[in-house]
Amino acid sequence: MKFDDMREFIDTVEKMGELERIDHAHWNLEIGAITELMAEKRGPALLFDHIPDYPAGYRILTNPFANKNRTALAIGVPTDLSPQETLKAWRQRLREFKPLPPVTVKSGPILENRITGAEIDFSRFPTPKWHEHDGGRYIGTGCSVITRDPEEGWVNIGTYKTMQYENEKDLLACKINRSQHGRTQMDKYHAEGKDCPVVITFGQDPAVWMASTDAGVRWGVSEYDFAGWMRGAPVEVIKGEFTGLPIPATAEIAIEGFVPPLDEKSAYREGPCGEWYGYYHPGSRGVNLPMVKVKAIYHRNDPILLGSMQVKPPAAYRAGIPLDAAALWDQIEAAGIEGVQGVWYMLFPYAVAVVVSIKQLYPGHGKQAALAASGTRAAMNGNCKMVIVVDEDVDITNNDEVMWALISRCNPEQVEIFRGLKTNPDDPMLTPEQRAKDDFTMGRLFFDACRPYTRRGEFPRVNKFSDGYRQEILGKWKNLFK
Ligand SMILES: Cc1cc2nc3c(=O)[nH]c(=O)nc-3n(C[C@H](O)[C@H](O)[C@H](O)COP(=O)(O)O)c2cc1C
Ligand SMILES: [Mn+2]
Structure with missing residues (x-):
């Protein structure tokens, strides 16, 4: 239009x-x-x-x-x-x-x-x-x-x-x-x-x-x-x-x-x-x-x-926005990452906490995707504090689902921190000393919350009915669920 x-x-x-x-x-x-x-x-x-x-x-x-x-x-x-x-x-x-x-x-x-x-x-x-x-x-x-x-x-x-x-x-x-x-x-x-x-x-x-x-x-x-x-x-x-x-x-x-x-x-x-x-x-x-x-x-x-007045997250100036996430997705793929299934964010549609879902193809794929996402202009332009990579079965537009993946597929001992990355001058964690030196840099956390690739055969099953059986039950008992 x-x-x-x-x-x-x-x-x-x-x-x-x-x-x-x-x-x-x-x-x-x-x-x-x-x-x-x-x-x-x-x-x-x-x-x-x-x-x-x-x-x-x-x-x-x-x-x-x-x-x-x-x-x-x-x-x-x-x-x-x-x-x-x-x-x-x-x-x-x-x-x-x-x-x-x-x-x-x-x-x-x-x-x-x-x-x-x-x-x-x-x-x-x-x-x-x-x-x-x-x-x-x-x-x-x-x-x-x-x-x-x-x-x-x-x-x-x-x-x-x-x-x-x-x-x-x-x-x-x-x-x-x-x-x-x-x-x-x-x-x-x-x-x-x-x-x-x-x-x-x-x-x-x-x-x-x-x-x-x-x-x-x-x-x-x-x-x-x-x-x-x-x-x-x-x-x-x-x-x-x-x-x-x-x-x-x-x-x-x-x-x-x-x-x-x-x-x-x-x-x-x-x-x-x-x-x-x-x-x-x-x-x-x-x-x-x-x-x-x-x-x-x-x-x-x-x-x-x-x-376009700025308001505290999550009430951002534009909602359900795909623009930034689309740019991020393209830039991750441009780095050669395969198997990306979705890209989203937590809290604010602007590279604050980036969430990427992948179909894991080999050991180390999750970390590689996290590094690539982190290095993009789209992530750097905002104030990216966290990059979270999950498997493709996680609904990345639902923060609760992402949190569930984080607590169940990620060992905190293996979380990585990167230091000295560019952040946005609006970042409240920049100290007055950093501002005085024009040092707009900050750390970033990397969560590979994919099921460990080497354990993919024995990783516990997700406790949820299969889509097919759920549909069957929803159909049969439609009056209950309308
Ligand atoms: C409502 C709104 C306010 C913004 N305010 C600023 C700002 O004050 N300073 C800034 O550098 N970027 C600001 N941005 C972000 C830039 O507009 C955005 O990064 C844009 O892509 C910059 O274009 P460029 O890459 O061609 O420079 C704002 C974005 C929006 C949507
Ligand atoms: Mn431009």
Whole structure:
């Protein structure tokens, strides 16, 4: 299904009966608290309007992908599948990936309002203060940050949180972590002493946003080309007046700006900010905090800000998500691991505790799969604390089943620990000393919870009726089990 903008997606979600319209909720904490409570219930998408202090029509969409159906809708796979089936359907689609580049158009709704010079001021938008202890208002949570590689020429898009300032009207802080594609590209401009041109959108068609989150789009492949393929039609873009970068023509709000070389002694600070891991990140500064000097703001009439507020696991911003797991699965296979039957995660759809199921083919297969999974970009990008490998009979989307495999097929004496692996700066176990040294590394536990290969002949039988006999009984005694 092709959505030309976020508005079409909202209409479809409303027709599915999965949209709640909310008037008069306050931008200061109230929208955030309602969003958190609804995310915990895996409830509807929320469209806030009539926000105090702001014109009616200036809206905010939150929890857009907080359940499996809406995630599936956005990535073009059937909505009625189980989580592993959804993942497999998405992987099947990925096999057919062919880059579909954007097309440049002369105009589009994003140009309905153009603001430059002294008029630039983000307080014109009803940006929520999302969490009680946030150090600022984050206009960018569901944003797309667009940069161009100065050597290779291709355009990257990533979601990196963006904070506005009360007193610095034309500045935005953009927390792009090390090793993100956008950061690597930015570093190349800075190494030459140049400012890095950037476009950021704060509400855009769901394909562009999905592509710019953890969809596993490889270095060198533009998320624009991925989004075009995903939606089955090229994304329409307008050439930015200041940066020359492509701006999605139907985005809700966009900026053009420049990031000067990063300065260890910079006085700017960002954060704290309530994060996906379930804690407040203490905030970033210096070489970890790109600052965007904004040259122009563009927005549609009655713009809709996309809010992807971070909430404590397991109430994540998107649910039943197959994207990250699909990328992880592909990367494990690219390392040559055979017999992978499924890939999932515990708690949060983002490489925190990775679970892989395999059909064991030889002794050592489980450990090999664990090592391969651990070494992938998909696992490294998050905050992977554990890699668990189980046999194919375990339902890896069910945490209780995984725990059962762990306690029954794994000898704790054989659990391995790896040290000094890259973690995410949001990791609450990073010490202040590590942060001061920019040392974002952490240990990782490996559980090979497959039945030991050499014992496969005599390992105790699982105490559960066979599928066939269960079906027979369910059929015969259907009134009991309806
Ligand atoms: C809601 C949301 C917020 C995110 N916030 C950040 C962030 O503040 N900084 C960051 O580096 N990555 C953040 N990410 C993760 C990146 O968007 C993700 O790793 C993406 O794949 C990066 O694209 P890239 O590989 O092209 O750099 C966020 C993801 C989501 C979905
Ligand atoms: Mn990328």
